[in-house]
Amino acid sequence: MTTKKSTTKKTTGEAVEKVSPVVENSTEQSSPAEQAPQSGDVDPSTDDNPGEESPITEDQVNESPSPIYETNNEAIKPIVLVVTKSEKLAEVASRSIAHFFEADVRAIVVNFDPEMNLVEKLADCISTYENETVILFDSIVAVNKFFLQDVGAIYAERSRIGWDYNAKTPVVLERSRIVDLLESIPGLSGKDFIQSYFETFHGDELPLVTDWRIDTFTLPVVSVNPSHKTLNDLLRFKRWVHVSEASVDAMLEFFSE
Numbered sequence: 001m002t003t004k005k006s007t008t009k010k011t012t013g014e015a016v017e018k019v020s021p022v023v024e025n026s027t028e029q030s031s032p033a034e035q036a037p038q039s040g041d042v043d044p045s046t047d048d049n050p051g052e053e054s055p056i057t058e059d060q061v062n063e064s065p066s067p068i069y070e071t072n073n074e075a076i077k078p079i080v081l082v083v084t085k086s087e088k089l090a091e092v093a094s095r096s097i098a099h100f101f102e103a104d105v106r107a108i109v110v111n112f113d114p115e116m117n118l119v120e121k122l123a124d125c126i127s128t129y130e131n132e133t134v135i136l137f138d139s140i141v142a143v144n145k146f147f148l149q150d151v152g153a154i155y156a157e158r159s160r161i162g163w164d165y166n167a168k169t170p171v172v173l174e175r176s177r178i179v180d181l182l183e184s185i186p187g188l189s190g191k192d193f194i195q196s197y198f199e200t201f202h203g204d205e206l207p208l209v210t211d212w213r214i215d216t217f218t219l220p221v222v223s224v225n226p227s228h229k230t231l232n233d234l235l236r237f238k239r240w241v242h243v244s245e246a247s248v249d250a251m252l253e254f255f256s257e
Contacts (some may be wrong), residue, residue, distance in 0.1 A: 005063045013085060077106035078133035086248050092255050093141045101141040106131055117190030126175045134173045137237045139243050146239045155217065156207035165198040167210045168218045168242035177201055221247045228254055
């Protein structure tokens with residue numbers, strides 16, 4: 001695998017700027033300076049003994065400015081990669097992530113090129129951005145507030161052969177491990193990538209088991225004409241919805257309401 005910029009023709013959308021959530025104003029409180037002193041308060045710093053230093057009070061310690069560490073290194077922030085085969089669904093998904101994701105990310109990048117498989121889209125992303133963390137949303141739309149620890153978990157479904165890591169949830173991938181995997185398994189297909197990645201790097205960890213009927217993670221929609229009432233009832237308890245290729249048009253209509 002090479003990490004150079006792919007020359008494959010693509011219709012990758014522009015990065016969507018992360019929207020900061022609106023914070024409601026909290027109730028105003030009077031400042032300590034405006035509060036009347038309580039009876040019995042004594043000022044221990046009175047200079048009754050000019051030859052001795054006054055002891056440092058706890059208030060004086062708390063007034064000392066704390067060091068502030070700042071960084072402009074955008075490479076340490078995660079990149080969110082949205083992949084679909086529908087430009088309209090990619091736009092809906094990226095805007096939903098910007099609205100509901102309670103985390104600081106560098107950019108939300110979309111790729112809806114139908115001629116590129118998942119591996120090619122990942123390779124294209126990590127050749128463009130050198131950020132170590134890539135959060136993959138594969139045909140997933142956010143429907144409720146979620147946090148970095150939600151996407152950082154390892155999810156899987158039970159199967160007869162073990163764990164099926166294609167659980168239709170967002171996943172956190174490491175750039176260096178993507179490179180290692182693709183170099184060790186040349187020609188790895190897009191449909192096998194997620195399974196191979198988690199078996200290789202997280203195979204000794206117990207995942208969170210998903211079951212859409214009872215969990216609060218993803219609602220998979222496979223119907224060509226899903227009931228809007230059922231969707232509204234179920235999505236109240238979910239973080240994300242996975243949109244199958246067959247249900248794209250119906251879900252776009254649902255989200256436009």
